[in-house]
Amino acid sequence: MTLSLNEKDREMLHGDHGLATKMSMSILVRMAEISDAKELLDISGAHIDSTVYIGDAGLEFAERLASLGARVTVPTTLNVSGLDEYHWQEWAVPTDWARQAHRQMIAYQSMGTIPTWTCAPYQTEMKPSFGQQIAWGESNAIVFANSVIGARTERYPDLFDICCAITGRAPAIGLHLTENRAGRILLHLRDIPKALQHSDDFYPVLGHFMGRAALDRIPVIKGMGITPNEDQLKALGAASASSGAVAMFHMIGVTPEAQTLESAFQGNQPEETISVTMDTLHESRRELTRTDSEALDMVVLGSPHFSLAEFRQLAPLVHGKQKHPNVRFLVTSSRAMTQLAKQAGFLDVLQAFGAQLTVDTCILTSPMLPPEVKYLMTNAAKFAYYAPGLLGRQITFGSLKDCVASAIEGKVVRDESLWKN
Amino acid sequence: MEKLVIQGRPFITGSASGLALVSREPLSFWGGYDWKTGEITDRRHPLSGLVGKGKILAIPFARGSSTTTAVLLEAIRAGTAPNAIITTSTDFFFALASVVADELYSAPVPLVAISEPDFAQLRTNDEIEIDDKGKITVRRSQQRIIATETTNRRE
Numbered sequence: 347m348t349l350s351l352n353e354k355d356r357e358m359l360h361g362d363h364g365l366a367t368k369m370s371m372s373i374l375v376r377m378a379e380i381s382d383a384k385e386l387l388d389i390s391g392a393h394i395d396s397t398v399y400i401g402d403a404g405l406e407f408a409e410r411l412a413s414l415g416a417r418v419t420v421p422t423t424l425n426v427s428g429l430d431e432y433h434w435q436e437w438a439v440p441t442d443w444a445r446q447a448h449r450q451m452i453a454y455q456s457m458g459t460i461p462t463w464t465c466a467p468y469q470t471e472m473k474p475s476f477g478q479q480i481a482w483g484e485s486n487a488i489v490f491a492n493s494v495i496g497a498r499t500e501r502y503p504d505l506f507d508i509c510c511a512i513t514g515r516a517p518a519i520g521l522h523l524t525e526n527r528a529g530r531i532l533l534h535l536r537d538i539p540k541a542l543q544h545s546d547d548f549y550p551v552l553g554h555f556m557g558r559a560a561l562d563r564i565p566v567i568k569g570m571g572i573t574p575n576e577d578q579l580k581a582l583g584a585a586s587a588s589s590g591a592v593a594m595f596h597m598i599g600v601t602p603e604a605q606t607l608e609s610a611f612q613g614n615q616p617e618e619t620i621s622v623t624m625d626t627l628h629e630s631r632r633e634l635t636r637t638d639s640e641a642l643d644m645v646v647l648g649s650p651h652f653s654l655a656e657f658r659q660l661a662p663l664v665h666g667k668q669k670h671p672n673v674r675f676l677v678t679s680s681r682a683m684t685q686l687a688k689q690a691g692f693l694d695v696l697q698a699f700g701a702q703l704t705v706d707t708c709i710l711t712s713p714m715l716p717p718e719v720k721y722l723m724t725n726a727a728k729f730a731y732y733a734p735g736l737l738g739r740q741i742t743f744g745s746l747k748d749c750v751a752s753a754i755e756g757k758v759v760r761d762e763s764l765w766k767n
Numbered sequence: 768m769e770k771l772v773i774q775g776r777p778f779i780t781g782s783a784s785g786l787a788l789v790s791r792e793p794l795s796f797w798g799g800y801d802w803k804t805g806e807i808t809d810r811r812h813p814l815s816g817l818v819g820k821g822k823i824l825a826i827p828f829a830r831g832s833s834t835t836t837a838v839l840l841e842a843i844r845a846g847t848a849p850n851a852i853i854t855t856s857t858d859f860f861f862a863l864a865s866v867v868a869d870e871l872y873s874a875p876v877p878l879v880a881i882s883e884p885d886f887a888q889l890r891t892n893d894e895i896e897i898d899d900k901g902k903i904t905v906r907r908s909q910q911r912i913i914a915t916e917t918t919n920r921r922e
Binding site: 369372376380381395396400401407488500501502503587588589590591603633731732 | 795798808811867870
């Protein structure tokens with residue numbers, strides 16, 4: 347297997363387009379060879395997950411590129427950072443950590459990127475289009491772009507996304523290629539009530555199971571009784587990209603490459619067919635909760651980042667009410683989406699309820715939670731999945747309504763009526 | 768002491784040795800590996816609580832978050848990474864961390880892919896040596912090398 351490079355690729359590799367491009371192309375070529383790629387292809391957009399500050403190695407990588415004069419050559423959005431520049435001092439973020447995270451933000455901003463600072467770039471004006479070749483990091487964004495939009499990105503890790511953005515190239519592998527976008531396993535929904543399918547907590551639960559069952563194979567969902575909205579599909583994908591390595595799913599009659607079962611599987615037979623029953627979902631819902639208590643210190647919403655439609659859904663639930671004084675209520679979103687919510691009047695309602703807002707980052711990427719916050723509750727599978735390992739916190743999963751009711755009550759309460767049968 | 772030799776496909780070449788940490792469950796390093804200590808911290812993972820530093824980690828591939836690469840890179844810089852990682856397919860996330868560690872610190876972590884039947888023969892606490900051609904030598908005392916099929920399938 348040999349990788350064939352075009353003339354411009356070779357120029358970039360030899361350093362004719364600057365040292366940052368040379369370093370990026372050198373990493374790109376080594377990875378393309380490891381991946382058995384035959385060639386590189388042009389991309390027309392990128393999303394950079396490397397913005398998340400983990401430690402000084404990632405910072406040294408960013409500053410090395412920046413100091414070598416790195417510039418992106420395609421429209422490039424930025425994922426969440428480690429720091430809410432406006433509100434970080436209201437939280438437990440250590441000052442020296444904030445300084446390092448901020449240096450990393452500046453390094454990536456200096457490369458000519460668009461500072462969207464969000465893990466939901468598909469809900470900005472930079473949303474890609476069907477069939478567009480892109481190089482995206484951030485697992486939830488990758489699965490949304492491939493599945494719901496039909497744009498094409500491989501499941502790219504941090505540090506690689508920026509190499510693609512600088513060179514405008516990506517290896518011709520994986521989900522960039524039509525033949526690798528076929529479904530491999532079938533998830534057949536059996537007797538799932540429509541009322542539950544309308545509910546927002548159905549999607550994280552189904553997604554959590556889907557990730558566990560599919561791992562890195564493309565799942566195809568059959569048997570939906572309704573057409574889910576964008577935020578429900580976002581929750582489904584994000585959950586499956588946390589519990590598994592799902593980079594794309596199909597939903598028959600809903601997602602753009604799955605008009606029919608045959609098109610979703612590209613004429614192949616499923617490797618495996620799994621029936622999804624209420625029992626399956628009960629088990630999955632149980633797994634999303636990791637707590638030994640009804641105690642509640644904080645409700646956290648917005649992974650992936652809250653959209654305008656989600657603010658619109660939340661506002662009437664909290665309108666005219668007050669959260670319990672012992673419970674914090676946090677919504678994480680992008681600064682742009684927050685401005686839209688403000689203009690729509692939703693933020694005033696949330697503030698009156700006692701909610702707080704964090705922009706540009708979230709509880710998973712910024713060490714913001716004070717030690718006294720031990721018991722969390724969320725409607726987001728991604729928070730539920732990562733909170734125990736990443737934050738050492740106990741967490742309960744519930745619907746948006748459950749989260750609001752619990753914040754008012756001061757302890758975990760969940761409406762079980764949709765989950766009864 | 769029993770001995771087993773497996774020929775793997777090295778996708779980042781290099782030699783390494785250490786005790787094995789083995790699981791059939793994929794692992795996200797983000798939220799699953801504490802780069803400051805090398806502890807596996809995914810509380811849903813069978814290896815939770817064990818330390819990967821200095822070991823030969825054997826897992827099928829990286830699960831979940833695209834930040835796994837960044838966490839492994841931090842671990843390499845901090846000296847808390849496994850000595851090598853064995854997977855069942857070429858893992859892009861681990862490979863990239865190793866390539867960037869080579870670029871920044873000249874310190875790549877060897878990575879070897881092996882077949883699933885070979886993978887099924889590995890056990891935690893095996894003594895493993897990997898050479899720069901991807902040859903994996905496994906030594907195990909007091910135990911049978913080939914464990915029962917049923918145990919493998921149950922995992």
